[in-house]
Amino acid sequence: MDNFAFHNPVKILFGKGQIAHIGAEIPADARILITYGGGSIKANGVYDQVKAALAGRTVLEFGGIEPNPRYETLMKAVEIVRTEKIDFLLAVGGGSVLDGTKFIAAAAPFQGEDAWEIVASKTPITSAVPLGAVLTLPATGSEMNTFSVVTKWETQTKLGFASDLLFPKFSVLDPETTFSLPLRQVGNGVVDAFTHTMEQYLTYPANAPLQDRFAESILLTLIEEGPKTYAEPTNYEARANVMWCATMALNGLIGVGVPQDWATHMIGHELTALHNIDHGRTLAIVLPGVLSVRREQKKAKLLQYAERIWGITAGSEDERIDGAIAKTRTFFESVGVPTHLSAYGVTVETIPVVIERLVSRGMTGLGEHQDMNPEQVSKALTISA
């Protein structure tokens, strides 16, 4: 096990009716900006619950944060934060609203020329507006981590950044707020959480058996509960279990002291930027290909994955690995997420474009050994053509 530091101060309020308690988590005199997306929170009652919990407080609003939140949109909220002297941000929505709100939190007090620097040059931030979250879509883990991914629409650039200053002060996870989600988003969320787990697990053995088993716990639970929550949107228990899995998949815990491989996310981001394919869906396309192409470097863990997750113990090593990858595809498709480019109307002609974009940003060696080269990226995408 490698040395590590672990610190996650986010307070989680989990369960039915927890939105009612957010008032106690926000300073009484705060000037609050509620941020949200396309307005589904107004249709499903979440907005009303939030407003009721903050009755009597100073509350402004900023809606319209889109999926893959755009710098251009978010800067309008930054302007409001500055002019209205907002000192608490409350993100109400899914990962895009949370990520976008983290950018707003970082950009508002940023002193440099252009806040895009925070993302593009990873300029460290020294202050941020405090934020809280009411999560309505289990998927990205943004509710309990410091990460944010935003897109500059002008240049079709989708990039991540992080700062410990961007931990939410609290996050409400009420599974009932997710009952009205479109099925497509439910499936995307399951795939996103599963892939986050795989990217911290499916590398090489690092003598960290507890981290391995924690990751396997999340994978097994998603496989068990994912199709259930897809089939029964108002099954509280199934949705609660998926929601908790998604948070635990990317709050830092399962990744302590072990190697990580974020190649799938890196490649997936390009497919989103180029073709506007949902984030979760890009992962379902890319992950199986990456596992297949990297089978030599990942052999020991792929065999462990085949056995512990899918119960595959018979056959040659390659057969077991192929079997586990096939099971992974079938699982993704069982929650309504196709795993081939063609299903999204994208042809192999996009592959050199993806590679050119990765190379242009210096991403020539991806993966836990930083040696997944453009040729292998091309092969991985071709497998999922």
Add this chain to the structure above:
Amino acid sequence: MDNFAFHNPVKILFGKGQIAHIGAEIPADARILITYGGGSIKANGVYDQVKAALAGRTVLEFGGIEPNPRYETLMKAVEIVRTEKIDFLLAVGGGSVLDGTKFIAAAAPFQGEDAWEIVASKTPITSAVPLGAVLTLPATGSEMNTFSVVTKWETQTKLGFASDLLFPKFSVLDPETTFSLPLRQVGNGVVDAFTHTMEQYLTYPANAPLQDRFAESILLTLIEEGPKTYAEPTNYEARANVMWCATMALNGLIGVGVPQDWATHMIGHELTALHNIDHGRTLAIVLPGVLSVRREQKKAKLLQYAERIWGITAGSEDERIDGAIAKTRTFFESVGVPTHLSAYGVTVETIPVVIERLVSRGMTGLGEHQDMNPEQVSKALTISA
């Protein structure tokens, strides 16, 4: 899954050489009191590492905190904190030093007549001296939680208390600091961590499959790594894995949203208070008896435990349950911890005394259903006579 709040802001610094980084975690102008136990930290180099990391700082010392830390001893440290205007406590040692230091942290600013009230009457504290920890014995989980158990020697009373103000600001977990531990303490620590996990897991099904699997992850890893670290004290990886298991076993994570049963700890504390048996050893005596006596209420989880942890799937329900309990005893004994009262020179005559003490404090219904009565406690101890 029940509603829950989860919040654990402790910063963990894990691995070789991490003591060197504690200076950055303590305010530069703090007046620091280092607290420790019998002096083993001076023999094994930990004390020197701590002093080196705090060179140039204002540092006082308080040694001599005993196992099952005593109110009478701790109040001497409280006096030093008050007179010397200490504003940071650094606990260096195992669970007893950490728990004792939490009491010191709570008692020093306490305004009431007698600080024992904090423990005996659970008088909520409103302030505490901030503390950090350098853990040298993986066992209690005190390094990443708010709990403390202290003993009033005068009345032979061992009781727990807790406050969110008592989260350590940071805890250093360097497996190398544990290489010189007496084997007895290593075995005790493995049993303590295992039992903490069982007390949050072995109750009744609550539709929380991820919490179940996280708990099972810890149990399986302790079973795998415990005997290894007992046999090979300087095997860094084995010790690191046990250390991380012990922390994760009682930092709140595996217990969110599920029922808990702390009967084993309650009963064990009486055996320590009466016979001065090491805490971990009392748990090894009590847990098998509790599981056996409570087999009806715990049936579903006992069968799950038998299958997932011990691979027992054949035989009648009672046979599988008995098999799993027998395996639990064998495991405890494999790390040098006897599981019968007789091995500690204690006879069944102690049983009514234990019960009388529990009843005198109103503890007449223990367990996840608050219905484990004195008769059942008696049976549980008789089974482990």
